[in-house]
Amino acid sequence: MNRTTLSTLCVAGLALAAVACSGGNSAGPTVLSPTEFGQKFKFADNELPGWTQAKADVDPAAFNVYTSTDDLVARIDGAADAYAGFRVAVFQDLMGPDPQTCNVVTMDFVTAAKATDKFTYQKDNGATTTIPGYDGTVATASTNLTGINVYAHFNALYFELQMSGYMDQSQNLDLNKATSAAAQFLAVLKTKSN
Amino acid sequence: MPTNSHPGRRDFLKTAAAGAAGAMGVSALKFDKIFAQSTGGWVAGMQINPAIDNRRVICCHDTKMLTAIPANQTWAGQNANVDEKQVGANLDQMAMLLTNKTSAADAWSTIFRSSKPWGSTKVAMKTNGIGSNTTNRPRVAIYKKITDVLVDQLGVQPSNIILYDNCDNATTYYSPSLSLTDSTKIRAVISSRASALGGFKAVTLTNAQGISCAADLVDGNIDILVNVAACKSHNGTGGHFSYGSCTLCMKNHLGTFTDGTRAQYSDNLHVGNSGASPPPPPLALFEINKHSAVLGGNPVRQQICIVDALVSNGNSGPGGGWDNKTDRLVMGTFAPIVDYLAANKILLDTTIMSKSPIPALGVTNAAIILPMFLTQFGYAATDPQWIEYTPDNVPAITPGTGGTTATGGTTSAGGSSGRGGTSAAGGTPRTGATTGSGGVPGTGGSSTPGSGGTTASGGTTSAGGTTSASSSTSDGGSTTAGTTAMSSSAGGTGGAATTAASASGGSSGTGGASAGHGTTASAAGGSAKAAALEATHGGSSGGCSVAGADRRSTPWGAMLAVGAVVAGKLRRWTGG
Numbered sequence: 001m002n003r004t005t006l007s008t009l010c011v012a013g014l015a016l017a018a019v020a021c022s023g024g025n026s027a028g029p030t031v032l033s034p035t036e037f038g039q040k041f042k043f044a045d046n047e048l049p050g051w052t053q054a055k056a057d058v059d060p061a062a063f064n065v066y067t068s069t070d071d072l073v074a075r076i077d078g079a080a081d082a083y084a085g086f087r088v089a090v091f092q093d094l095m096g097p098d099p100q101t102c103n104v105v106t107m108d109f110v111t112a113a114k115a116t117d118k119f120t121y122q123k124d125n126g127a128t129t130t131i132p133g134y135d136g137t138v139a140t141a142s143t144n145l146t147g148i149n150v151y152a153h154f155n156a157l158y159f160e161l162q163m164s165g166y167m168d169q170s171q172n173l174d175l176n177k178a179t180s181a182a183a184q185f186l187a188v189l190k191t192k193s194n
Numbered sequence: 195m196p197t198n199s200h201p202g203r204r205d206f207l208k209t210a211a212a213g214a215a216g217a218m219g220v221s222a223l224k225f226d227k228i229f230a231q232s233t234g235g236w237v238a239g240m241q242i243n244p245a246i247d248n249r250r251v252i253c254c255h256d257t258k259m260l261t262a263i264p265a266n267q268t269w270a271g272q273n274a275n276v277d278e279k280q281v282g283a284n285l286d287q288m289a290m291l292l293t294n295k296t297s298a299a300d301a302w303s304t305i306f307r308s309s310k311p312w313g314s315t316k317v318a319m320k321t322n323g324i325g326s327n328t329t330n331r332p333r334v335a336i337y338k339k340i341t342d343v344l345v346d347q348l349g350v351q352p353s354n355i356i357l358y359d360n361c362d363n364a365t366t367y368y369s370p371s372l373s374l375t376d377s378t379k380i381r382a383v384i385s386s387r388a389s390a391l392g393g394f395k396a397v398t399l400t401n402a403q404g405i406s407c408a409a410d411l412v413d414g415n416i417d418i419l420v421n422v423a424a425c426k427s428h429n430g431t432g433g434h435f436s437y438g439s440c441t442l443c444m445k446n447h448l449g450t451f452t453d454g455t456r457a458q459y460s461d462n463l464h465v466g467n468s469g470a471s472p473p474p475p476p477l478a479l480f481e482i483n484k485h486s487a488v489l490g491g492n493p494v495r496q497q498i499c500i501v502d503a504l505v506s507n508g509n510s511g512p513g514g515g516w517d518n519k520t521d522r523l524v525m526g527t528f529a530p531i532v533d534y535l536a537a538n539k540i541l542l543d544t545t546i547m548s549k550s551p552i553p554a555l556g557v558t559n560a561a562i563i564l565p566m567f568l569t570q571f572g573y574a575a576t577d578p579q580w581i582e583y584t585p586d587n588v589p590a591i592t593p594g595t596g597g598t599t600a601t602g603g604t605t606s607a608g609g610s611s612g613r614g615g616t617s618a619a620g621g622t623p624r625t626g627a628t629t630g631s632g633g634v635p636g637t638g639g640s641s642t643p644g645s646g647g648t649t650a651s652g653g654t655t656s657a658g659g660t661t662s663a664s665s666s667t668s669d670g671g672s673t674t675a676g677t678t679a680m681s682s683s684a685g686g687t688g689g690a691a692t693t694a695a696s697a698s699g700g701s702s703g704t705g706g707a708s709a710g711h712g713t714t715a716s717a718a719g720g721s722a723k724a725a726a727l728e729a730t731h732g733g734s735s736g737g738c739s740v741a742g743a744d745r746r747s748t749p750w751g752a753m754l755a756v757g758a759v760v761a762g763k764l765r766r767w768t769g770g
Contacts, residue, residue: 021348058327061366070461073461074361074459075326076325077324077448077460077511077513079428079430080461082511100266101266101267101268103328103515123729126551126554143549143550146266146267147266147267147694149509149514162328162510164266164268167336173265
C-alpha cells in the first residue's frame with residue numbers, strides 16, 4: 001500500500017473519528033467542510049488593523065486550503081509529511097504595516113492529542129520564546145534575524161505564524177514588538193477556535 | 195561543425211588510452227567511460243569537466259552583496275537589497291578561482307561547453323519555485339549574471355535559455371524579472387513547469403516509482419544545465435531530517451523530476467522513513483542526480499552548481515522564509531560535493547547560522563546522511579576542497595600552477611608514458627588520499643620541459659609546461675604499473691599531459707606525475723605505500739582535475755595496470 005493510499009485512508013479514518021466524537025475535539029460541534037474551515041479561519045482584511053492578505057500579483061499562493069499531505073507537498077515540499085494526520089490546513093499570507101509580514105497556518109488535527117504532538121515537536125526543536133499571555137505549553141516561538149516563528153495549539157487545532165519585518169533601527173530583532181503582534185494574532189485565532 | 199568544448203586534452207587522453215587499451219586488447223570504447231563525458235549519466239570516477247576538479251568548490255563571503263538586511267522575508271525584500279553588480283563581479287571571480295583562469299571570459303569559457311555552435315545551444319536553468327511569497331529561493335541577480343555570460347560572451351540565444359521548475363511553477367515569482375530583449379533582466383524564457391522543455395516524459399528509476407522528467411532533458415535536447423539552489427535546511431520527510439538536513443543543488447532536482455501523473459508533485463521521490471532512526475539513505479535523491487538527464491550528454495549537461503547563500507534557512511524548513519543573513523555564494527561543478535560542503539560549512543556552522551540554527555535533530559541526522567553525499571559517488575571525506583575567500587583576500591591565481599592535482603587515483607609505479615602526452619594508463623585505484631602538500635609550484639606555461647618521469651615521488655612536481663617529453667622509467671621490476679595522471683589542466687599552456695610513472699620497483703614506487711598544460715603536476719602517488727599521498731598543487735590555487743584512470747573502478751584500474759606493465763616490457767623489448 002503506497003503512502004498516498006495510506007494518507008487517504010488515514011484522513012478518512014480521522015474524519016470519521018471526529019464525527020464519532022461529536023465534535024468535542026474538533027473545531028466545533030459540527031465538522032466543517034474544508035471550504036468552511038478555510039473561510040472560518042481566514043483573516044479578513046483589517047480584521048487585525050493594518051493587516052491585509054497579500055495581493056495575488058505578488059503572492060498567488062496567499063490563501064490556500066489543503067486536505068492531504070500530498071497536496072501540502074506542493075506548498076512546503078518534503079516537509080509536508082511532518083504534518084501527517086491533519087484534516088484541513090489553511091495557509092494565508094498577510095501583509096501588515098510595512099515591512100511586517102505574517103504567514104498564518106491553521107490545521108485541524110482532529111484530536112487534541114495530535115495537535116499537541118505537533119506543537120511539542122516544534123517546542124522540542126528549539127522554539128522556546130515566550131508569547132505574552134500564553135503559557136509555554138500552549139504557545140511558543142523561535143526567533144530569527146527579522147522575526148519569529150510562532151507555534152500554538154488550541155484543542156484539536158494547531159497553528160503556526162511565520163512573522164518577519166520586525167527589526168529595529170539597529171537592525172536587531174525587536175522581540176517585544178514581534179511577540180506582541182503574535183499575541184494579537186493568537187487571540188483572534190483562539191476566538192475563532194471556540 | 196565547430197564545437198565549443200575543449201576536447202583537445204580529452205581527445206588526447208582518449209587516444210592515448212585507446213592505444214594502451216589496444217595493446218592489451220581492451221576495447222577503446224570502454225575507455226570513454228573512464229574518461230568521462232558520459233552520455234548516459236554518472237559513471238564512477240567521471241569528471242564533470244575535464245578542466246575542473248569535481249572536488250573543488252569555491253565560496254565567496256562578501257557582506258557587500260546585500261546592501262542591507264532585507265527588511266522582511268518577501269520575494270521583493272529578498273531581491274531589493276541585492277547589489278547586482280557585486281554579485282556579478284563575485285561570480286566572475288569565483289569562476290576564475292574554480293577554473294584557475296586569470297580572466298573571467300576564459301573562466302566561463304572553461305565552465306560552459308557545448309557540442310553545438312553557441313547560437314543553437316540550449317540551456318536550462320533550474321530554480322526553486324516552491325512555497326509562497328516569503329519562501330527563500332535563488333535571487334534574480336544570479337540568473338541575470340549567468341544569462342549575461344551565456345548571451346553576451348558566448349552568444350547563446352535568449353530564446354534558447356529556459357528558467358524552469360517542473361514541480362513548482364517558476365513563473366509565479368520570476369516572470370517579472372525576465373525578458374528576451376531587456377538586458378537589465380534575465381534574458382531567458384520562463385517555463386510553466388515543463389512546458390518549455392518539451393513537456394514531461396516518464397523515466398524509470400530504481401528507487402522511486404511513477405516518475406517523470408522534462409522531456410528535453412531526458413532526450414538530450416538541452417545542452418547545458420545550470421543548477422542554482424537556495425541555501426536551506428530541510429527537516430526531511432516526517433520531520434526527521436532525512437536528506438542530510440539540507441536542500442541544495444541535489445535536492446533542487448526534485449523539481450526536475452516529478453511525479454508522473456501529477457507534475458506539480460514530487461512526493462514519490464520523497465523518502466518516507468516513518469521516524470526511522472537513523473534515517474534511511476535518500477537513494478532516490480542520489481539516483482536522480484546520477485541520471486542522464488542531469489549528468490548525461492557530451493559535454494556533461496549539468497555544468498555548474500551554485501548555492502545562493504546570501505540568506506539561508508536554519509530552523510525554518512524548506513518552504514519557509516530565510517532566517518539568517520549568510521552573505522555567501524558557493525560554486526562548483528559537482529553537486530554532491532557542492533552540497534556536502536555548503537551544508538557543513540554554512541548550514542551546520544552555528545557561528546554563521548547564529549540567528550536561527552538547524553535544530554539538534556537536524557545536526558545529528560546530517561552527520562549520518564551527509565557523508566553519503568560523498569560515498570554514493572565514490573568520494574571520501576578527505577576529498578572535498580573548500581576554498582572560501584573574501585573579496586579583500588582573494589587567493590592568487592597562477593596560471594600553470596596547480597592545475598592538476600592528481601587525485602590520487604592511481605597508485606602506480608611503473609607504467610608507461612609517451613612522449614609529450616602519452617599517458618600512462620593504469621594503476622590500481624587508490625584509496626585514502628590524505629592531502630599532501632604539493633611540491634614546488636609548476637612553472638606554469640613555461641616551456642620548461644616537463645620532467646616527466648622524474649617527477650613524482652609524492653608531491654614533487656613536475657615542472658609543468660609544455661611538452662613533457664617525458665617518459666617514464668619503469669625501472670624494472672615494477673610490477674604495478676602505471677600512473678595515470680590524467681590531468682586536465684586548468685592553466686597554462688602547452689604540453690599535453692604526460693604521465694610518467696616511475697616506479698622504482700616495488701612497493702615504494704614513487705608515483706607518476708603529469709604535467710599537463712603547464713600545470714603543476716601532481717604526484718599520483720606511488721605504490722600502495724604511498725597511496726595516501728595526494729599532491730596538491732604547489733601553488734596556492736590548486737587546480738583541477740583529475741586523476742588517474744577511474745580510481746574508483748578497480749577492474750579498469752587493474753586492467754590498465756596490466757596493460758601498462760605489458761607496454762613497458764614491450765618498450766624495453768623494442769628499445770623504445
